Amino acid sequence: MMEFSTWDILRNLLLATRWTIVLSLVSFLGGGIVGALLLFLRIGGNRISTAFTRYYVELFQGTPLLMQLFLAFFGLGLFGINVPAWLAAGIALVLWTAAFLAEIWRGCVEAVARGQWEASASLGMGYVQQMRYVILPQALKVAIPPTVGFSVQVVKGTALTSIIGFVELSKAGTVVTNATFQPFTVYGLVALIYFALCWPLSKSSQALERKLNAAHRNH
Amino acid sequence: MPLIEITDVRKRFGDNEVLKGIDLDVKPGEVIAIIGKSGSGKSTLLRCINGLEIIDGGSISVAGSQLLPDEVHLKALRLKVGMIFQQFNLFPHLTAGGNVILSQTVVKKTPKREAEAMARKMLERVGLAEKFDAYPDELSGGQQQRVAIARALAMEPIALLCDEVTSALDPELVAEVLAVVRELAAEGMTLLMVTHEMKFARDVCSRVVFMHQGRVHEIGPPEDVFAKPKTPELKQFLGVQ
Numbered sequence: 001m002m003e004f005s006t007w008d009i010l011r012n013l014l015l016a017t018r019w020t021i022v023l024s025l026v027s028f029l030g031g032g033i034v035g036a037l038l039l040f041l042r043i044g045g046n047r048i049s050t051a052f053t054r055y056y057v058e059l060f061q062g063t064p065l066l067m068q069l070f071l072a073f074f075g076l077g078l079f080g081i082n083v084p085a086w087l088a089a090g091i092a093l094v095l096w097t098a099a100f101l102a103e104i105w106r107g108c109v110e111a112v113a114r115g116q117w118e119a120s121a122s123l124g125m126g127y128v129q130q131m132r133y134v135i136l137p138q139a140l141k142v143a144i145p146p147t148v149g150f151s152v153q154v155v156k157g158t159a160l161t162s163i164i165g166f167v168e169l170s171k172a173g174t175v176v177t178n179a180t181f182q183p184f185t186v187y188g189l190v191a192l193i194y195f196a197l198c199w200p201l202s203k204s205s206q207a208l209e210r211k212l213n214a215a216h217r218n219h
Numbered sequence: 220m221p222l223i224e225i226t227d228v229r230k231r232f233g234d235n236e237v238l239k240g241i242d243l244d245v246k247p248g249e250v251i252a253i254i255g256k257s258g259s260g261k262s263t264l265l266r267c268i269n270g271l272e273i274i275d276g277g278s279i280s281v282a283g284s285q286l287l288p289d290e291v292h293l294k295a296l297r298l299k300v301g302m303i304f305q306q307f308n309l310f311p312h313l314t315a316g317g318n319v320i321l322s323q324t325v326v327k328k329t330p331k332r333e334a335e336a337m338a339r340k341m342l343e344r345v346g347l348a349e350k351f352d353a354y355p356d357e358l359s360g361g362q363q364q365r366v367a368i369a370r371a372l373a374m375e376p377i378a379l380l381c382d383e384v385t386s387a388l389d390p391e392l393v394a395e396v397l398a399v400v401r402e403l404a405a406e407g408m409t410l411l412m413v414t415h416e417m418k419f420a421r422d423v424c425s426r427v428v429f430m431h432q433g434r435v436h437e438i439g440p441p442e443d444v445f446a447k448p449k450t451p452e453l454k455q456f457l458g459v460q
C-alpha cells in the first residue's frame with residue numbers, strides 16, 4: 001500500500017477547494033441576481049407577483065437544502081433530462097441563496113422609515129425614483145453586513161453537494177479518506193480549510209456592522 | 220378664485236370615518252391654521268390634499284386642476300403643493316444641500332448647476348447657508364426642519380402644507396422654525412398648517428379652522444375663533460368657560 005504524506009492530502013484537498021470556491025461564488029452571485037429580481041417582484045409588483053415570491057421564499061426556506069439538491073439532481077432526471085452534478089448543485093444553490101437574500105433585503109427595504117417614502121412622494125418622485133434615489137441607498141447600507149454574513153452559509157451549504165457527487169472540498173475529503181485511511185487528519189484539514197474560508201467572511205460582516213453603527217449616529 | 224378647493228371630502232379607514240365631509244376654500248396668500256383635538260382628522264386632511272391618502276368621496280382641486288389618484292395627476296399636484304412633516308423626514312444619506320438638490324434634478328430635471336444654486340439660495344433663506352455640506356444627523360432638530368422647508372421651497376410650490384412642524388422639537392428650537400414660517404407667510408406663501416402653537420396661529424393666520432370629529436366645526440378669523448368661540452366643543456378645546 002502506498003503512503004500518503006500530509007502534504008499529499010492537503011494538496012488534493014486544496015485542489016478540490018477551488019470547486020468549493022467557484023460553486024460558492026456562482027451561488028452567491030447568481031443568487032444575488034435572482035434575489036434582487038424576487039425583491040422587486042415582492043415589493044414593487046402586483047398581487048400575483050407578491051404572492052409568487054412569498055411562496056417561493058417559504059418553499060426554499062421551509063425545506064432542507066439537501067432535499068432541494070436531490071430534487072434538482074434526481075427530479076430532472078425523471079423527465080429524462082440528464083443533469084450533471086455540477087449543474088444540479090449550481091441550480092439548487094442559486095435558487096436557495098436567492099430565497100434567503102430576497103428575504104434579507106426585503107427586511108432592509110422595509111426598515112427604511114415610512115416617512116422617507118412619504119417625503120419623497122410629496123416632492124413629486126415616482127416609485128422608481130423613490131427606490132433609486134431614496135430607499136435603496138439607505139437599504140443597501142443596512143443590507144451589507146447581513147448579506148456578507150449570509151455568504152458564510154452559502155460556503156457551508158456547498159458541502160452538501162458532495163452527496164450528489166459533486167467533487168468539492170467535502171467530497172474530496174471522503175475520497176482522500178478512503179484512499180488514506182486517515183479520517184481524522186483528512187477531516188481535520190477539511191474543517192480547517194472551511195474555517196479559513198468562512199472566518200474572514202464572518203469577521204468582515206461583524207466589522208462592517210460595527211462601522212455602520214458608528215457612522216450612523218442617531219438624531 | 221380659491222387656490223385650494225376642498226369640497227365634501229370624505230375619508231375612512233375601515234369602519235372609522237375620519238373625514239365626514241370637509242368643505243374648505245383657501246385663497247392665494249391665505250395662511251390657515253387647523254386646530255383640534257388629537258384624532259380629529261387634521262393630519263388626514265393635509266395628507267389627502269397632498270395625495271398621500273386617497274379620498275373616498277368629494278373632490279380636491281389645486282389651482283384649478285383636480286386631484287386624481289394616478290401618478291401623472293399626483294405628480295402635477297405635488298409640484299404645486301409642498302409638504303412639511305412633523306418628523307422632518309430628511310434623506311439621511313444626503314447632505315443638507317443634497318436633500319434640497321435631489322428632487323429638483325430628479326423630478327423637474329433641473330440641470331445640476333442650477334439646482335445647486337437654488338439649493339444654496341433656499342438654505343440661505345432659512346438661515347442655513349453654512350450647513351450646505353452637513354448631514355442631517357449633524358444638525359439639530361430645528362435645523363433639520365428648516366432644511367426640510369428649504370427642500371420643499373426649492374420645488375417652487377404655490378402652497379405649503381405643514382403638519383405640526385414644531386411638535387417634535389425641543390422648546391428652545393421651536394422659535395427658529397416658526398420664524399421661518401412667519402417669514403414665508405409675510406412673503407405671501409399660501410400656508411395650511413396644523414399647529415398647537417395658539418399664539419403663533421393668532422399672530423400669523425388669516426383664518427383658523429377648528430376640526431372636531433372629522434368635520435370643520437368652526438371657522439373664522441383668529442380674533443373670532445380665539446376670543447369668541449361659539450360652540451361648546453371649541454370652548455372646551457380652548458379651555459374657556
Ligand SMILES: Nc1ncnc2c1ncn2[C@@H]1O[C@H](COP(=O)(O)OP(=O)(O)OP(=O)(O)O)[C@@H](O)[C@H]1O
Pocket residue numbers: 232235237255256257258259260261262263264
Ligand atoms: N393609516 C391609518 N390607518 C388607520 N387609521 C388611521 C390612519 N391614519 C389615521 N387614522 C385614524 O384617523 C383618525 C384621525 O387621525 P389624524 O392623524 O388625522 O388625527 P390628528 O387630528 O392629526 O391627530 P393628532 O393631533 O394626534 O396628530 C385617528 O382616529 C387615527 O387613528
Ligand SMILES: [Mg+2]
Pocket residue numbers: 261262263382383
Ligand atoms: Mg396629526
